[in-house]
Amino acid sequence: IGSIEDVQAMLNELGITDPLPTYEAASVTTNPIDIFRSYIAEEMHKITGVSRDIVYPALEWTQQMEKGDLIMAVPRLRVKGDPKALAADWVSKFPENQYILAPEADNQFIKFFFNPKTLARLTIPSILSKATRYGANHSGAGKKALIEFSSVNIAKPFHAGHLRSTIIGAFLSNLYEYCDWEVVKMNYLGDWGKQFGLLAVEFEESGSEEKLNDDPIQHLFELYVTANTKAKAEEEKIKAGETLEGESMNDKARAYFKKMEDGEPRALALWKRFRDLSIIKCEKVYARLNIKFDIYSGESQVGADTMAKASQIMEDKGISENSEGAKIVDFVKHGYKKLGKAIIQKKDGTTLYLTRDIGAAMERYETYKFDTMIYVVSSQQDLHLQQLFTILKLMGQDFVSKCVHINFGLVAGMKTRSGEVVFLDSILDEVGEAMHEVMKKNEEKYKQVENPEEVADTIGKSAIMIQDMTGKRINNYPFDIKRMTSFEGDTGPYLQYAHARLCSILRKANIPMPLIHTADLTLITEPQAIMLLRTLAQFPDVITNTLKTNEPTTIVNYLFKMTQILSSSYEVVKVVGSEESVARARMALFESARTVLSNAMKLLGLTPVERM
Ligand code: ARG
Known part of the structure; x- marks a missing residue:
């Protein structure tokens, strides 16, 4: 078709x-x-x-x-x-x-x-022939989307905000690609700033080459913790009126960062090693979620010349002003009461998070000429992104109208057994293990799974993702391993189970695919079957609607509705044991359901399993 x-x-x-x-x-x-x-x-x-x-x-x-x-x-x-x-x-x-x-x-x-007969005739062949493309459309043909997501910070803890950005961003990338957009997936690393000075100083004091090569993310994180503890202790001392012996951690860090900003080769070489090693490790972890970034950009990559140019425009247009040696933007003066003031250059001439974002946006437009640029960032940074977009607008950077902030709420209680979360890896491991335990409880089934560890890992990832995408993005939710790994209720394992069950029907019915494709669809008559058919027909509209809402829950909710209708149809709509022509028609319906479920799960970032 x-x-x-x-x-x-x-x-x-x-x-x-x-x-x-x-x-x-x-x-x-x-x-x-x-x-x-x-x-x-x-x-x-x-x-x-x-x-x-x-x-x-x-x-x-x-x-x-x-x-x-x-x-x-x-x-x-x-x-x-x-x-x-x-x-x-x-x-x-x-x-x-x-x-x-x-x-x-x-x-x-x-x-x-x-009319159900007409609907069956128009829908089922379309699903079966389009297969993995049923639901897709061409609305993005010729258009380019730059999607920035995950954007973790090297050497700082991975937090729930990064988890959500990763899940939602990957989903949006899949969705836009599915609708023929050209998608550029970008990870904008937090790889610059005074924190790096702190890290470098601590590495020189207590770092280990061996540990750095072994597990860079873990080691850098340890250094980060030690350095911050020291810096805090020093601050306390200063507050209490004591004098420090020698230079403070914070002063050393500032000086180090200044060297980095000035482009001093030795300072940069160490920083670059931290960055390169971290990216290698990141790539491995993202691969566990089937995510591959096109670009690892980052705060460090923003050109000094671009920022200088931006600074000049802001000055010329009277957007920025001097304030005690620093440069600031007073949004109130420009009619944006709620945005307050923001510093865009420190006294020592160094840049800030916001400054780098201004330069980054300009460079991205220059390079990609995108039709839309999506920032998948926590709602805790609403103000930051509003300030960014407003500055770009005041500067006359028209592309700002193509920029979108896709925000989301908080997750409470995302911790691993050891406490602090160091990286995504540890969360995936932990939930995978919990999933494995849940699976073991059903001995009969567990025995039939060939590779239980791998399956548990896959379903565990589904559990995390579906929990994250069940509500509206802006809602907060608690990270609840017990709830998310349950096979009952609106969970990832439930969707996986629904998919595996459809695969099992297909295996048991053992009808050759060509006979399923040519089934007599007028034999689909039971109210439950028709209900299912009508739901499957909605999938392309669900996708179109999701492109408008940018809400994964639009798809997730649809899937829960569909799988519930599906499971209540099994009693009546039997394949195995039915007369052959009826069995073929019903199998065509169930294979269509499997196709829709599988397509939707893949869009959400899940890997549908065939047995579990
Ligand atoms: N690295 C930042 C953080 O962890 C998120 C970056 C968001 N993206 C941006 N363009 N500012 O908080």
């Missing part, structure tokens, strides 16, 4: 000879529901006289199947009169046809229910 002609041919087979109405917004080759939409829109346009481009988008997908396959809110057509009466009138005029059962007026809404 690659072309409009294919679609029309399929309609002809169904005895529908009217040419398919063409709508610009319709994507009939990728979304079977758009065929129904085009047809209904055309009828509604004829009945109401309202222009086609108003009618078409008013036909919306529904979250609950009781509301119909498509629903239209009468007021959206902006026709004078009582919406309730209009709904009743239009419904009475709607012609009988093969597409839809008689529409229903419900208050000011009109509910459309598709």
